Amino acid sequence: MLLIPCPWCGPRAQIEFTYGGDADVRRPKDAMAATGAAWHDYVYLRDNPRGSHDEIWQHSAGCRRWLRLTRDTLTHAIIDSAPPTKEPPS
Amino acid sequence: MSQPFRIAAGGRIERDRTLSFTFDGRALTGCAGDTLASALLANGVHLVGRSFKYHRPRGIYSAGPEEPNAMVALGPTDTHTPNLRATEIELFDGLQAHSQNRWPSLARDVRAVVDRAAPLVPAGFYYKTFMWPADRWMTYEKHIRHAAGLGLASTGVDAAATYDRRFAHCDVLVVGGGAAGLTAALTAARAGARVIVADERPTWGGSLTAAPTTLDGADSRLWIASTLAELTERDNVTLLPRASVFGRYDQDLYGIAVRRPDGSPNDAAPRETLWLVRTQRAVVAAGAIERPLVFANNDRPGVMLAGAAQAYLNRYAVMPGRRAVIATNNDSAYAAARDLQAAGVDIAAIVDARVEPARITIDGVRHIPGSAVVAARGHSRVTGAAVAHLGSDGKSLDGAVEIIDCDLICASGGWSPTVHLYSHAGGKLRYDSDIAALVPRDELATLSVVGAAAGQFVLDRCFAAGAAAGRQAVAACGYGATVIDVPVCDGQAATPPRPLWHLPLARGHKGKRFVDLQADVTVDDVELAAREGYRSVEHLKRYTTLGMGTDQGKTSNINGLAILAETLNDPIDAVGTTTFRPPYTPVTLGTFAGRETGKHFAPIRRTPLHDRHEQAGAVFAPAGLWLRPHYYPRGGVDVQTASRREATAVRRSVGLVDVSTLGRIDIQGTDAAELLNRLYVNGWSTLAIGRVRYGLMLREDGMVSDDGTTARLAADHYIMTTTTANAGAVMTHIEHYLQLVWPDLDVRVASITDQWAVIAVAGPNSRATLQRVAGDIDFTNESLPFMGLAQGTFAGVPATVFRISFSGELAYEVAVPADYGPAVWDALMAAGESFDITPYGTEALGILRVEKGHFVIGAEADGRATADDLGLGRMQSTKKDFVGRRSLGRPALTAPNRKQLVGLRPVDAAAAIPAGAQIVEKPSLIGPVEMIGHVTSTAFSPEREGFIALAMIANGRARVGDQVFASSPLTDTLVQMTITNHVFIDPNGERLRA
Numbered sequence A: 001m002l003l004i005p006c007p008w009c010g011p012r013a014q015i016e017f018t019y020g021g022d023a024d025v026r027r028p029k030d031a032m033a034a035t036g037a038a039w040h041d042y043v044y045l046r047d048n049p050r051g052s053h054d055e056i057w058q059h060s061a062g063c064r065r066w067l068r069l070t071r072d073t074l075t076h077a078i079i080d081s082a083p084p085t086k087e088p089p090s
Numbered sequence B: 001m002s003q004p005f006r007i008a009a010g011g012r013i014e015r016d017r018t019l020s021f022t023f024d025g026r027a028l029t030g031c032a033g034d035t036l037a038s039a040l041l042a043n044g045v046h047l048v049g050r051s052f053k054y055h056r057p058r059g060i061y062s063a064g065p066e067e068p069n070a071m072v073a074l075g076p077t078d079t080h081t082p083n084l085r086a087t088e089i090e091l092f093d094g095l096q097a098h099s100q101n102r103w104p105s106l107a108r109d110v111r112a113v114v115d116r117a118a119p120l121v122p123a124g125f126y127y128k129t130f131m132w133p134a135d136r137w138m139t140y141e142k143h144i145r146h147a148a149g150l151g152l153a154s155t156g157v158d159a160a161a162t163y164d165r166r167f168a169h170c171d172v173l174v175v176g177g178g179a180a181g182l183t184a185a186l187t188a189a190r191a192g193a194r195v196i197v198a199d200e201r202p203t204w205g206g207s208l209t210a211a212p213t214t215l216d217g218a219d220s221r222l223w224i225a226s227t228l229a230e231l232t233e234r235d236n237v238t239l240l241p242r243a244s245v246f247g248r249y250d251q252d253l254y255g256i257a258v259r260r261p262d263g264s265p266n267d268a269a270p271r272e273t274l275w276l277v278r279t280q281r282a283v284v285a286a287g288a289i290e291r292p293l294v295f296a297n298n299d300r301p302g303v304m305l306a307g308a309a310q311a312y313l314n315r316y317a318v319m320p321g322r323r324a325v326i327a328t329n330n331d332s333a334y335a336a337a338r339d340l341q342a343a344g345v346d347i348a349a350i351v352d353a354r355v356e357p358a359r360i361t362i363d364g365v366r367h368i369p370g371s372a373v374v375a376a377r378g379h380s381r382v383t384g385a386a387v388a389h390l391g392s393d394g395k396s397l398d399g400a401v402e403i404i405d406c407d408l409i410c411a412s413g414g415w416s417p418t419v420h421l422y423s424h425a426g427g428k429l430r431y432d433s434d435i436a437a438l439v440p441r442d443e444l445a446t447l448s449v450v451g452a453a454a455g456q457f458v459l460d461r462c463f464a465a466g467a468a469a470g471r472q473a474v475a476a477c478g479y480g481a482t483v484i485d486v487p488v489c490d491g492q493a494a495t496p497p498r499p500l501w502h503l504p505l506a507r508g509h510k511g512k513r514f515v516d517l518q519a520d521v522t523v524d525d526v527e528l529a530a531r532e533g534y535r536s537v538e539h540l541k542r543y544t545t546l547g548m549g550t551d552q553g554k555t556s557n558i559n560g561l562a563i564l565a566e567t568l569n570d571p572i573d574a575v576g577t578t579t580f581r582p583p584y585t586p587v588t589l590g591t592f593a594g595r596e597t598g599k600h601f602a603p604i605r606r607t608p609l610h611d612r613h614e615q616a617g618a619v620f621a622p623a624g625l626w627l628r629p630h631y632y633p634r635g636g637v638d639v640q641t642a643s644r645r646e647a648t649a650v651r652r653s654v655g656l657v658d659v660s661t662l663g664r665i666d667i668q669g670t671d672a673a674e675l676l677n678r679l680y681v682n683g684w685s686t687l688a689i690g691r692v693r694y695g696l697m698l699r700e701d702g703m704v705s706d707d708g709t710t711a712r713l714a715a716d717h718y719i720m721t722t723t724t725a726n727a728g729a730v731m732t733h734i735e736h737y738l739q740l741v742w743p744d745l746d747v748r749v750a751s752i753t754d755q756w757a758v759i760a761v762a763g764p765n766s767r768a769t770l771q772r773v774a775g776d777i778d779f780t781n782e783s784l785p786f787m788g789l790a791q792g793t794f795a796g797v798p799a800t801v802f803r804i805s806f807s808g809e810l811a812y813e814v815a816v817p818a819d820y821g822p823a824v825w826d827a828l829m830a831a832g833e834s835f836d837i838t839p840y841g842t843e844a845l846g847i848l849r850v851e852k853g854h855f856v857i858g859a860e861a862d863g864r865a866t867a868d869d870l871g872l873g874r875m876q877s878t879k880k881d882f883v884g885r886r887s888l889g890r891p892a893l894t895a896p897n898r899k900q901l902v903g904l905r906p907v908d909a910a911a912a913i914p915a916g917a918q919i920v921e922k923p924s925l926i927g928p929v930e931m932i933g934h935v936t937s938t939a940f941s942p943e944r945e946g947f948i949a950l951a952m953i954a955n956g957r958a959r960v961g962d963q964v965f966a967s968s969p970l971t972d973t974l975v976q977m978t979i980t981n982h983v984f985i986d987p988n989g990e991r992l993r994a
């Protein structure tokens, strides 16, 4: 069970959180203008990276805020936890 | 005393507290402080079980959690716990234990014939022999599974056994309460750190208790006692005896199974508690496990690890035999020999594989250097040892074989550090040839390994390393340095061991040489696997089952690896090790379940009206976590009779149903309407204040995900309802979009499901019923039309009334603050008395909605249906974006042959419709048959006086009037059906608007 630092509540056990997927899958700003390929990517395609991965999690049994978690999928190390508005590290 | 192998003095048992127990029904006695194993040995009982594959007689092999053989079922037959290690079970008065894997009895086991047929059953035998023809495997497997195996799961429920779970946090977790562990704990505790110390034994001191040890010139008991006294006194220390630290998990979470001794006076305490401990630093001082010597028939009862024999003597004052041969490749067995001799055991010989002398010498004992025990004699008990001189390569014998009579062979093949938790943490091992063992290779950030677990077998260095690890751990947690005086003790290194992974067979003394006693894997099996190409240790493990028993090969792992390495002519390092994974020792499933069993498996949600339903005699059914009235039997009738009466009451007069379980979300803010526009397929900007609208939500892939009504209470204030099942999911969905996708919207949402009691009143007499309840709400059609709402006082409490209908009848939903629910229910029941107002449950609700042709999420809208499939395509706005809209243009979503919602009626009006049936064109139960659709919901309609169904059928709307077949091969039924419109009553909605 991971120990996830909530940016608002502090470190909490994983059972308080709900996984929300890849943080960098973003809904096209103008969905109706999106190309079929772009929309398909958004709805269906997900990477399965080995190593560092930016994810969104909801502190569902806590403050109910969504957060952006950077996690190593290989070692399960938590690298970073931030509000979702934070831009991905370049 | 009737325990013939109990020594008159010594040990750490309470001699004057005699305990009675039974083993396979035989009445025996032991002492308080015994384990089941030590008590059996005290009675001279060595034969305790039959082996997994060959059904060979097996005895007690070790004195700890590594025990491969002595596994028993504990407790009465129907509620016993199987596969418990006798070496870990603390004896209590009235204990009942049974041996396993034998039939009809332990002494006469008919399946032992497998042992004699063993040349026919080598490794991989089952794979090779029974896999062809492939379709017979299922037949073979049943018999193989019956013949092989260990204990059986009990069939009864042990109602008295409770389990629990708790979370704990600390700065330093110390695993192991021996010399190194207690020193680390004391060092950390004195610095002020929060410390938890766990040890799997009931007593502290670890290996110090297995051998007489001098610390600071005195008996080590004094040091243990004073150290424990200080640790006990400190508020910042938690001592956990009987605590198996079975796993290390992510971010320094440790799982610890803490046992309450059976038969303890505190019977109310949980039998076992799962501690989940999050720590900053861990010090693993878990000791080492002695390994067997792999000679012919090394599994006979009476062959025992030397350290175990020593522990039985020193901890329990039990003599494991009268005349012993000590077989070793290292110094530690000499200490065992010394103690056994002092207790009166006749040491027939010490057979040492090494030529160079050990550091310990024992007077008056025959010493046979450069030699080994190559076979045990005897069947269900050792009667002698075959001894021969080893060639310099260790793989051949020179000279004659000598038979030495004995009833005990104490074997020591060296020691394997207990590195399991280090491995769980991702640590890699290296082979240390000085001690012929696998040891931790690297420093880990938050876990340090000390003492014998790190391959450190010299006592004074264990103390020093414990203190250093304690200091390092507290420094990492921000505590200051502390000083601790470690006791003065033995600091001399042993003579190095001679690696001896298996012994050659001597002519005339053949027999199986077991590498893994529990999984019944022999040297021949490992060599065969290597010859057949299983060169990876992971493949070897799976092919031979080496290390796959419940002991996970604690005593067999390195021998197996080394034999593989020898066979392949590779160094041990090159072969690699299998990865140790949690749990270190088996954990009873009940420990993980904790209190979450039976009705506590999941929380139960009850509506504010639950008591009223109970008083009305409702039969409840779960709906997610909720308990909802399924039907009200009134006079004990069955569900069909009751639900038809209830549905008829709604159609003819008036009924009421508790709909408090529907999800309710309060939505407020200047962008509330815009949020609804984006969530729902239909438009919301035009909804007037005081009006209600039905809404449909999609997933982004275009499929219908939820539906419900949303009411506008004020300009910036809406109340959304969701389905009962999706209340949580829709809330999460909205929060996701609001926080991540549209954070610019000025809206706040809150779940208010629990704050309201909501009662739907439905039927032609519903308005008249409501009008009889005191209040200031005008229920006339003009004032409160269909899809309108009104707020006011109702039955003396503030209420919001929505005129909406699920049944298809004139209907209202009355929402009041939760605590007022029962009073309002009572008022409605009184007001409707002359109409015979009828509470109805979910079964009648289902009938009514099928009659009305309403789809539900999960049945018709099963995640594969679009709005158009459900006949609601035109609801979808073309003027705005909404979740899922972009997907609607995908060709597959507008393909001509999609399944569409229709109704079905049987051609034979009396026929029932099989639930879950597939729709086919032709009356054939024999496949392959093209399936053009499926039945999603069925009901007996009192209104239509026959069965009706909803179905999803390819291109169904264009096929109304066609005849098809509902096919249910499972029930062997085939019913001819007519496709109809999905609305079976009041197609124009006149009743709703009445």
Ligand SMILES: [Zn+2]
Pocket: A006, A007, A008, A009, A010, A059, A062, A063, A064, A065
């Ligand atoms: Zn939080």
